[in-house]
Amino acid sequence: MTFEQIDSSVIQKSVDEAIQRYGAKQDELIPILSEVNRSIGYLPGEALDEISKQLKLPKSQLFSVASFYRMLSTKPRGRHVIQFCENAPCHIAGGRQVWQALVDELHLEAEENSADGKWSLLTTSCLGICGVGPVMMIDDDIYGNVDPKAVPDILSRYH
Amino acid sequence: MKYYRSHVLVCVDPECLKKGAHEVEDALQDELVAQGLIDEVQVLETSRIGDCANGPELMVYPEGVHYTNLTPNDIPYLVEEHFLKGRIATKFVQEDKKVIDEELSAPTSKEVRVVLRNCGVIDPENIEDYIAEDGYQALGEVLTEYSPEQVIDIVLRSGLRGRGGAGFPTGKKWQFCRASAETPKYVICNADEGDPGAFMNRRVLEGDPHSVLEGMIIGAYAIGSSQGYIYCRAEYPIAVRTLNIAIKQARNMGLLGKNILGSGFDFDIEVRMGAGAFVCGEETALMASIEGRRGEPRPRPPFPAVKGLFMKPSNINNVETYSNIPQIILRGPEWYASMGTEKSKGTKTFALAGDVKHTGLIEVPFGLTLREIIFDVGGGIKDDKEFKAIQTGGPMGGCLPKEYLDLPMDYEELAKAGSIMGSGGLVVMDEGTCMVDIARFFMEFIQDESCGKCTPCRVGTKRMLEILERICDGKGQEGDIETLEMLCEQIRQDSLCGLGQGAPNPVVSTLKHFRDEYEAHIYEKRCPAKVCKSLIRYEIVEGVCTGCTVCARNCPVTAITGERRQTHVIDPDICIRCGICMQVCNFNAIVIK
Amino acid sequence: MTTIKSLEDLKKAREEALKKRDVKAAAGTAQVIVGMGTCGIAAGARDTMKAILDTIEKDSLNGIIVTQTGCIGLCEKEPIVQVVIGNQPKVTYGKVDPEVAKRILKDHVINGKPVSDHVIQM
Numbered sequence: 126m127t128f129e130q131i132d133s134s135v136i137q138k139s140v141d142e143a144i145q146r147y148g149a150k151q152d153e154l155i156p157i158l159s160e161v162n163r164s165i166g167y168l169p170g171e172a173l174d175e176i177s178k179q180l181k182l183p184k185s186q187l188f189s190v191a192s193f194y195r196m197l198s199t200k201p202r203g204r205h206v207i208q209f210c211e212n213a214p215c216h217i218a219g220g221r222q223v224w225q226a227l228v229d230e231l232h233l234e235a236e237e238n239s240a241d242g243k244w245s246l247l248t249t250s251c252l253g254i255c256g257v258g259p260v261m262m263i264d265d266d267i268y269g270n271v272d273p274k275a276v277p278d279i280l281s282r283y284h
Numbered sequence: 285m286k287y288y289r290s291h292v293l294v295c296v297d298p299e300c301l302k303k304g305a306h307e308v309e310d311a312l313q314d315e316l317v318a319q320g321l322i323d324e325v326q327v328l329e330t331s332r333i334g335d336c337a338n339g340p341e342l343m344v345y346p347e348g349v350h351y352t353n354l355t356p357n358d359i360p361y362l363v364e365e366h367f368l369k370g371r372i373a374t375k376f377v378q379e380d381k382k383v384i385d386e387e388l389s390a391p392t393s394k395e396v397r398v399v400l401r402n403c404g405v406i407d408p409e410n411i412e413d414y415i416a417e418d419g420y421q422a423l424g425e426v427l428t429e430y431s432p433e434q435v436i437d438i439v440l441r442s443g444l445r446g447r448g449g450a451g452f453p454t455g456k457k458w459q460f461c462r463a464s465a466e467t468p469k470y471v472i473c474n475a476d477e478g479d480p481g482a483f484m485n486r487r488v489l490e491g492d493p494h495s496v497l498e499g500m501i502i503g504a505y506a507i508g509s510s511q512g513y514i515y516c517r518a519e520y521p522i523a524v525r526t527l528n529i530a531i532k533q534a535r536n537m538g539l540l541g542k543n544i545l546g547s548g549f550d551f552d553i554e555v556r557m558g559a560g561a562f563v564c565g566e567e568t569a570l571m572a573s574i575e576g577r578r579g580e581p582r583p584r585p586p587f588p589a590v591k592g593l594f595m596k597p598s599n600i601n602n603v604e605t606y607s608n609i610p611q612i613i614l615r616g617p618e619w620y621a622s623m624g625t626e627k628s629k630g631t632k633t634f635a636l637a638g639d640v641k642h643t644g645l646i647e648v649p650f651g652l653t654l655r656e657i658i659f660d661v662g663g664g665i666k667d668d669k670e671f672k673a674i675q676t677g678g679p680m681g682g683c684l685p686k687e688y689l690d691l692p693m694d695y696e697e698l699a700k701a702g703s704i705m706g707s708g709g710l711v712v713m714d715e716g717t718c719m720v721d722i723a724r725f726f727m728e729f730i731q732d733e734s735c736g737k738c739t740p741c742r743v744g745t746k747r748m749l750e751i752l753e754r755i756c757d758g759k760g761q762e763g764d765i766e767t768l769e770m771l772c773e774q775i776r777q778d779s780l781c782g783l784g785q786g787a788p789n790p791v792v793s794t795l796k797h798f799r800d801e802y803e804a805h806i807y808e809k810r811c812p813a814k815v816c817k818s819l820i821r822y823e824i825v826e827g828v829c830t831g832c833t834v835c836a837r838n839c840p841v842t843a844i845t846g847e848r849r850q851t852h853v854i855d856p857d858i859c860i861r862c863g864i865c866m867q868v869c870n871f872n873a874i875v876i877k
Numbered sequence: 878m879t880t881i882k883s884l885e886d887l888k889k890a891r892e893e894a895l896k897k898r899d900v901k902a903a904a905g906t907a908q909v910i911v912g913m914g915t916c917g918i919a920a921g922a923r924d925t926m927k928a929i930l931d932t933i934e935k936d937s938l939n940g941i942i943v944t945q946t947g948c949i950g951l952c953e954k955e956p957i958v959q960v961v962i963g964n965q966p967k968v969t970y971g972k973v974d975p976e977v978a979k980r981i982l983k984d985h986v987i988n989g990k991p992v993s994d995h996v997i998q999m
Contacts, residue, residue: 126847148524150574150576151576152574152575152594153402153576154576154577155557155559155573156556156557158559159518159557159559170418188909189578190576190577190578191736193561193578193579194558194559194560194561195559195560195561196518196559196560197560199557212481212483212729213480213481213637213711213725213729214479214480214637214711215724216725231644234804248731249518249519249521249560250478250480250560250562250732250733250753251478251479251480251481251482252519252915253477253483253486253517253519254480254483254915254919254952255480255481255635255637255643255917255952256483256484256643256644256916256951256952256953256955257919257920257952257953257955260919265521267915267918267919267921268919268939269919269921269955270919270920271915297895297899299898328931329888398948399993403913403946403947403948403949403950404946404947404948404949404950405949406946407910407945407946408942408945408946408947409945411892412890412894412897412945413894415887415890415891415894416891416895416898417950418891419891420887421887421888421891424884424887424888427884428884463899483916483948486914486915486948487947487948487950489913490914490915490947490950491914491946491948492947520915522913522914522915522918523915526947528929536880537879537881537890538880538881538882539881545881545882545883545884545886545887546882546883547894642950643952643953644950644951644953645948645950646950833885
């Protein structure tokens with residue numbers, strides 16, 4: 126699967142559901158954006174248009190908020206998003222070797238998507254589980270004590 | 285006005301009851317009334333003071349004295365000795381018991397667990413577990429016995445200071461918010477713990493969420509609020525889930541929502557998730573985020589207590605600050621104030637990380653020295669190497685060398701030394717750490733997380749990072765140190781929020797204490813700690829090398845050449861400094877220069 | 878869950894919670910507590926929990942209560958499992974993968990012999 130245009134009806138449904146859940150108010154903007162980002166995988170321009178209409182907020186404001194937060198993306202993401210902790214404690218615990226293993230296995234650099242649309246490789250800030258570093262998240266799954274040699278096996282669990 | 289100077293906890297576990305605990309308790313109540321002390325000494329029922337083999341038993345606070353094997357006839361003497369004459373009635377004290385609440389003592393004897401007392405002990409998804417551990421009893425006391433002003437007074441007297449980093453007296457903060465006339469008022473919990481290496485808040489949110497809820501409800505009663513928010517970072521999905529379960533259970537039991545405990549007081553809590561921005565740990569940025577805007581800080585005044593969330597009076601405190609409140613109410617402010625130093629009362633959780641034997645979370649009273657924390661609680665330096673420096677307070681904290689090992693943990697002492705308490709992160713560094721590299725590392729984090737609003741921070745940290753990277757890369761120049769110093773001063777003075785103001789701290793402190801390392805990098809193109817890749821060379825020592833070829837065969841970039849049984853040579857231009865050759869050499873023939 | 882409408886209700890709720898705990902202790906009930914904080918889960922605690930629940934179901938083991946707790950502060954030793962049998966002192970195990978979990982159930986919980994090579998001295 127490559128980065129196809131996401132169907133408009135999918136976008137509409139995702140936005141409608143998010144707004145119904147949280148309410149069409151400005152202070153619910155970030156929960157709404159997070160929800161849509163979660164269900165579609167990122168925030169396509171069409172989604173921002175629709176949210177702007179329903180919340181009666183200028184699109185520039187939406188874009189300004191969406192581009193500020195690391196966990197929201199206005200660019201397409203792969204089906205599976207890897208977030209690798211690049212902060213000091215994980216680094217000290219051997220993070221560099223794990224990162225190298227990820228780069229070698231996926232042939233991607235940080236913030237890149239794989240051509241087949243399967244993976245996004247991102248770095249993230251401290252996830253707060255430094256006692257079991259090195260640490261990474263794939264989608265909602267958390268992996269600790271990651272051994273560089275185990276990286277191919279972990280990645281193979283995702284389709 | 286009810287002001288209890290002492291609390292007596294009577295154990296009412298089944299075994300103690302069988303031995304007559306209720307009779308002892310009744311005798312105690314009667315004697316306190318007879319002596320006119322009933323308004324000064326509070327009697328509470330509890331469980332598991334000791335192991336009940338020596339019941340009936342009492343624990344008296346704030347002294348923490350454990351009286352055992354009591355009968356009703358002993359009570360008049362005990363009351364006279366302890367409460368009227370102020371002497372411990374030693375004949376009822378078990379000799380081998382320490383005069384510190386054993387329940388609070390954790391594996392290392394210097395730790396005292398107040399905030400962390402339930403973590404790992406109770407099931408966080410079962411509110412009954414929390415209730416069994418005296419959960420919500422403090423709330424019950426507050427709603428039935430204290431006015432909001434009295435609650436604020438208790439918190440003031442405890443000396444509790446904000447645990448998020450700034451250390452502002454919590455009681456005062458609540459006072460300011462109470463004094464604001466505008467409504468509605470909001471109570472906010474800052475659970476956006478973003479300091480790398482710090483996960484104290486996560487532990488409490490996942491292990492004892494109700495302690496935070498209870499603290500918030502008590503705070504809301506004190507300031508006059510009926511709506512609360514917990515802003516939790518999105519990187520803690522399990523904590524968010526645990527919080528929502530706890531809130532639901534509290535609501536079902538009538539401890540949140542309308543008419544709590546029949547007192548007429550309404551309060552409810554909503555969890556809001558962050559979206560991956562470190563700066564949202566700053567209070568005004570956090571509120572902007574809840575309002576659905578970019579997480580950019582704003583100038584203060586006006587302070588949140590006057591104009592906060594939605595421009596209404598708001599009280600915002602850290603997770604740890606709130607989770608101290610129930611214990612302070614139950615055990616009394618004097619108990620809390622009996623721990624710590626003159627200006628820094630109570631305990632603090634710290635995250636010990638880096639080159640220390642026992643990493644992880646600890647909770648100790650203020651006043652413990654860095655030496656005690658690193659060597660007693662932390663077990664000393666890993667591999668018994670030499671201690672070089674410790675960074676306190678997270679990425680915006682200063683690095684302190686061994687001259688400061690006897691510094692007591694105290695807000696003012698740390699500030700005087702050029703660092704900060706911060707959220708409690710402690711990174712221990714041994715002799716193998718390059719201080720310039722460490723400064724660069726933290727500047728990288730800060731630059732990445734700068735929100736971008738203030739030019740000095742946004743551009744200044746970028747320029748500083750560029751200089752630090754050049755220095756570590758062997759391209760340091762004359763004037764670099766002076767430029768760094770100037771930038772530090774500008775960024776500190778002109779930034780709007782704590783992130784910018786603290787950003788220069790790692791550089792300022794390493795320049796102050798380790799200037800010679802910077803100079804070696806720049807003028808001698810040498811990294812004294814042998815860390816910076818561009819400034820080190822891997823060399824094979826002639827005379828030690830046996831020519832076994834193991835290193836050459838393992839080198840990933842074929843940088844090593846040599847004949848069998850002849851000393852091998854590493855080409856420094858090809859070598860990537862990965863260190864594999866050193867690892868595989870069986871003769872220790874490879875050194876770093 | 879009963880609603881608590883007053884301080885008396887709260888005190889009663891506490892007594893009941895304590896009583897429940899004592900009944901468990903008195904009956905010699907075995908409690909297996911799995912650390913399910915994020916650090917535990919990152920280290921594989923979900924698999925450990927699953928192995929424990931599966932073994933209990935497969936072998937029809939009775940009288941064992943399985944609960945969870947948060948992070949106990951020994952993150953390097955996760956997954957951590959604590960075992961409390963009746964009134965006996967708690968035994969804490971570290972690095973409990975599914976295989977070790979099964980051994981703990983069979984050797985310690987059923988047959989009363991702690992699995993010494995995984996015990997953490999607290």
